[in-house]
Amino acid sequence: MPYHEDRSAWFEGQGLWPHVPASDWNDWIWQLKNRLTTAAQLEEHMTLTPDEKAGCLFASQKLALAITPYFFNLIDREDPDCPIRKQVIPRAGEAVISEEEMLDSLGEDEHSPVAGLVHRYPDRVLFLVTDRCAAYCRYCTRSRLVSNAQDYNFHPEYEQGLRYIEQHPEIRDVLLSGGDPLLLSDRKLDHLLSRLRAIKHVEFIRIGSRIPVFLPQRITPELCEIFKRHGPIWISIHTNHPKEATAALSAACERLSFAGVPLGNQSVLLKGINDDPEVMKALVHRLLRMRVRPYYLYQMDLITGGSHFKVDVRKGIEIIRALRGHTTGYAVPQFVIDAPGGGGKVPINPDYVEEITDDEIVFRNYEGDVFRYPLKSTPRKEPVEAGLITVNEPGFAGL
Ligand SMILES: *Cc1c(COP(=O)(O)O)cnc(C)c1O
Numbered sequence: 001m002p003y004h005e006d007r008s009a010w011f012e013g014q015g016l017w018p019h020v021p022a023s024d025w026n027d028w029i030w031q032l033k034n035r036l037t038t039a040a041q042l043e044e045h046m047t048l049t050p051d052e053k054a055g056c057l058f059a060s061q062k063l064a065l066a067i068t069p070y071f072f073n074l075i076d077r078e079d080p081d082c083p084i085r086k087q088v089i090p091r092a093g094e095a096v097i098s099e100e101e102m103l104d105s106l107g108e109d110e111h112s113p114v115a116g117l118v119h120r121y122p123d124r125v126l127f128l129v130t131d132r133c134a135a136y137c138r139y140c141t142r143s144r145l146v147s148n149a150q151d152y153n154f155h156p157e158y159e160q161g162l163r164y165i166e167q168h169p170e171i172r173d174v175l176l177s178g179g180d181p182l183l184l185s186d187r188k189l190d191h192l193l194s195r196l197r198a199i200k201h202v203e204f205i206r207i208g209s210r211i212p213v214f215l216p217q218r219i220t221p222e223l224c225e226i227f228k229r230h231g232p233i234w235i236s237i238h239t240n241h242p243k244e245a246t247a248a249l250s251a252a253c254e255r256l257s258f259a260g261v262p263l264g265n266q267s268v269l270l271k272g273i274n275d276d277p278e279v280m281k282a283l284v285h286r287l288l289r290m291r292v293r294p295y296y297l298y299q300m301d302l303i304t305g306g307s308h309f310k311v312d313v314r315k316g317i318e319i320i321r322a323l324r325g326h327t328t329g330y331a332v333p334q335f336v337i338d339a340p341g342g343g344g345k346v347p348i349n350p351d352y353v354e355e356i357t358d359d360e361i362v363f364r365n366y367e368g369d370v371f372r373y374p375l376k377s378t379p380r381k382e383p384v385e386a387g388l389i390t391v392n393e394p395g396f397a398g399l
Pocket of ligand 1: 118119120121124125126175345
């Protein structure tokens with residue numbers, strides 16, 4: 001079914017919390033303190049399905065339940081299939097553990113020289129700086145270590161992590177993640193970023209965060225000043241569905257962009273949420289309007305209790321095929337599988353190539369038509385008529 005985008009319907013306002021003073025509503029600490037964290041709190045505002053009730057019972061053993069009031073407003077409480085709802089309200093499927101699933105599906109612990117630092121690629125590290133998030137995605141790749149529901153007792157070792165980076169000159173790229181790094185206080189972030197900036201071989205600093213989506217109130221002018229001061233800092237946000245592209249998210253992205261922060265987006269392909277070319281097309285178009293460049297579309301990691309979110313990889317390929325050429329290349333993310341066990345991200349692409357020989361490459365375009373590009377250069381026998389290219393015109397001097 002085509003997804004109909006209503007261009008004017010970027011959610012605005014306080015929704016279910018009309019009586020809260022705007023100064024509270026716009027305060028990120030208020031949003032955190034007033035998160036919905038129990039089934040009973042959810043049920044004050046909506047009717048949970050039996051599936052969700054069962055999920056909530058189990059959730060406390062897997063991954064804490066937490067939804068900011070801001071994000072809760074985006075849920076369609078009348079629709080059990082609401083794509084926002086499925087991302088943050090537990091369902092019974094979380095208790096179903098499949099044969100193929102693993103606690104640490106990306107083998108991150110194995111590639112971790114110090115607690116909270118993953119060094120899998122030659123030139124870059126993933127620095128997990130906190131185990132807390134503003135809200136918890138039910139398909140979280142790091143559900144084993146975030147929210148502490150599984151007693152993982154994750155303690156990021158800042159000093160050891162920083163020392164490891166200092167001592168490894170091959171690390172030119174540091175990605176802060178977690179948990180959500182933007183939950184750290186301004187003071188802590190400022191300190192962390194200045195420490196990283198002081199390391200000469202660190203050229204590229206970026207942050208992976210869903211805070212702009214769950215808690216846009218956190219993107220304060222003060223925070224933006226920190227990014228400006230230590231910039232360039234790149235940020236990847238995480239949206240999955242066009243309904244997340246609200247006026248508040250758009251404004252937060254604008255504040256970040258104007259502070260000189262280049263923005264990308266990572267999506268996870270999720271069953272019943274965005275496994276539809278029309279939904280993804282609406283999402284990537286909204287992202288571009290917010291100055292966000294779609295970066296990755298992930299095949300979901302093999303996390304325990306995640307099979308109810310799993311989408312056939314062929315659907316992901318179909319989505320990319322439906323985007324490429326039909327819309328601008330800026331809107332097309334790279335579809336990847338993070339190889340189970342720790343092989344890194346591997347691009348999975350639609351195949352446009354029909355044949356490559358010594359003579360030519362034969363390929364199809366986005367409309368399915370066949371084209372040929374010769375790989376050999378055969379000199380013409382007839383001399384090319386003079387005058388086709390005039391090399392002695394002013395401006396062409398030296399060609
Ligand atoms: C995703 C990831 C990175 C960053 O990968 P890019 O392709 O550079 O965005 C780095 N380290 C680890 C362990 C990762 O999972």
